[in-house]
Amino acid sequence: xxxxxxxxxxxxxxxxxxxxxxxxxxxxxxxxxxxxxxxxxxxxxxxxxxxxxxxxxxxxxxxxxxxxxxxxxxxxxxxxxxxxxxxxxxxxxxxxxxxxxxxxxxxxxxxxxxxxxxxxxxxxxxxxxxxxxxxxxxxxxxxxxxxxxxxxxxxxxxxxx
Amino acid sequence: xxxxxxxxxxxxxxxxxxxxxxxxxxxxxxxxxxxxxxxxxxxxxxxxxxxxxxxxxxxxxxxxxxxxxxxxxxxxxxxxxxxxxxxxxxxxxxxxxxxxxxxxxxxxxxxxxxxxxxxxxxxxxxxxxxxxxxxxxxxxxxxxxxxxxxxxxxxxxxxxxxxxxxxxxxxxxxxxxx
Numbered sequence: 001x002x003x004x005x006x007x008x009x010x011x012x013x014x015x016x017x018x019x020x021x022x023x024x025x026x027x028x029x030x031x032x033x034x035x036x037x038x039x040x041x042x043x044x045x046x047x048x049x050x051x052x053x054x055x056x057x058x059x060x061x062x063x064x065x066x067x068x069x070x071x072x073x074x075x076x077x078x079x080x081x082x083x084x085x086x087x088x089x090x091x092x093x094x095x096x097x098x099x100x101x102x103x104x105x106x107x108x109x110x111x112x113x114x115x116x117x118x119x120x121x122x123x124x125x126x127x128x129x130x131x132x133x134x135x136x137x138x139x140x141x142x143x144x145x146x147x148x149x150x151x152x153x154x155x156x157x158x159x160x161x
Numbered sequence: 162x163x164x165x166x167x168x169x170x171x172x173x174x175x176x177x178x179x180x181x182x183x184x185x186x187x188x189x190x191x192x193x194x195x196x197x198x199x200x201x202x203x204x205x206x207x208x209x210x211x212x213x214x215x216x217x218x219x220x221x222x223x224x225x226x227x228x229x230x231x232x233x234x235x236x237x238x239x240x241x242x243x244x245x246x247x248x249x250x251x252x253x254x255x256x257x258x259x260x261x262x263x264x265x266x267x268x269x270x271x272x273x274x275x276x277x278x279x280x281x282x283x284x285x286x287x288x289x290x291x292x293x294x295x296x297x298x299x300x301x302x303x304x305x306x307x308x309x310x311x312x313x314x315x316x317x318x319x320x321x322x323x324x325x326x327x328x329x330x331x332x333x334x335x336x337x338x339x
Contacts, residue, residue, distance in 0.1 A: 046192060046293070046295035047295045047296050049189070049190060058295075059260075060294075060295040060296065063286060063290065067290065086195065087195060088195060088196070088290065088291060088292070088293040089192075089195060089293045089295070090192060090193060090194065090195035090293070091195075092192055092193075
């Protein structure tokens with residue numbers, strides 16, 4: 001009996017949890033619904049940090065979803081809506097940071113590193129190849145001459161010992 | 162030249178290590194307000210305690226703390242006695258009752274004492290939204306022209322006041338007297 005009661009309570013509490021993040025909005029058309037979904041996934045919940053506002057049960061996320069719905073109804077563009085949020089909550093709310101001087105490294109850093117790596121690799125490979133074709137020993141002509149001279153001297157050294 | 166190139170990986174490692182080391186001491190939950198150095202957004206809202214209407218112009222005149230609170234906010238209860246003390250010491254504090262039941266708010270102010278000079282009733286949370294409030298308590302520090310100069314998220318206790326907010330508030334008061 002007790003066990004059943006526990007199961008029932010757990011079940012009921014789960015219903016509460018799953019229903020919490022569902023709002024009932026009536027959209028004008030399918031396109032607006034898609035935009036709503038896209039926007040709420042692109043904006044970050046200020047309270048819960050690592051959740052988007054589509055996903056969050058925090059009261060502030062509910063408020064922001066309602067606000068986005070209202071602005072969509074008013075016919076505002078996606079940019080306007082994101083701008084509205086950034087004006088109030090800062091750049092933090094963008095999951096997709098804006099492209100400007102401060103975020104340049106963030107946007108192009110990885111690609112830059114990759115290209116840099118390939119360039120470096122190319123340089124190393126080319127150098128290696130040119131060395132192989134020019135003589136094989138890897139010595140410059142100066143060094144080669146010194147080596148030859150030293151080799152000629154070798155018998156002299158032996159006599160001294 | 163070749164020697165220097167050999168040192169390059171070490172240099173890169175040290176630079177990365179420095180950044181990561183600094184990252185250890187950053188607080189990721191710290192959100193700078195987007196409204197610093199901007200005026201308090203325009204609003205026209207009823208007062209909590211009477212029938213009056215309060216607008217952004219009423220906040221001008223003196224540097225003040227603008228405290229966002231609610232009766233449903235558990236930590237506001239902890240903060241409230243501290244605000245009472247500050248008000249006794251002559252600190253100007255205004256309250257924004259954020260997304261709350263007005264009758265509950267009136268009861269709270271009667272029971273726990275009212276440290277606020279102005280009590281703004283933001284039942285819909287519209288002013289809170291424009292201020293970028295994402296929870297309570299939050300406290301804004303505004304100067305005599307109603308420009309937001311600092312935002313503090315969380316409970317103000319004696320230590321926070323002494324170490325962070327008091328110097329800033331005093332700075333604004335001095336600035337206003339000049």
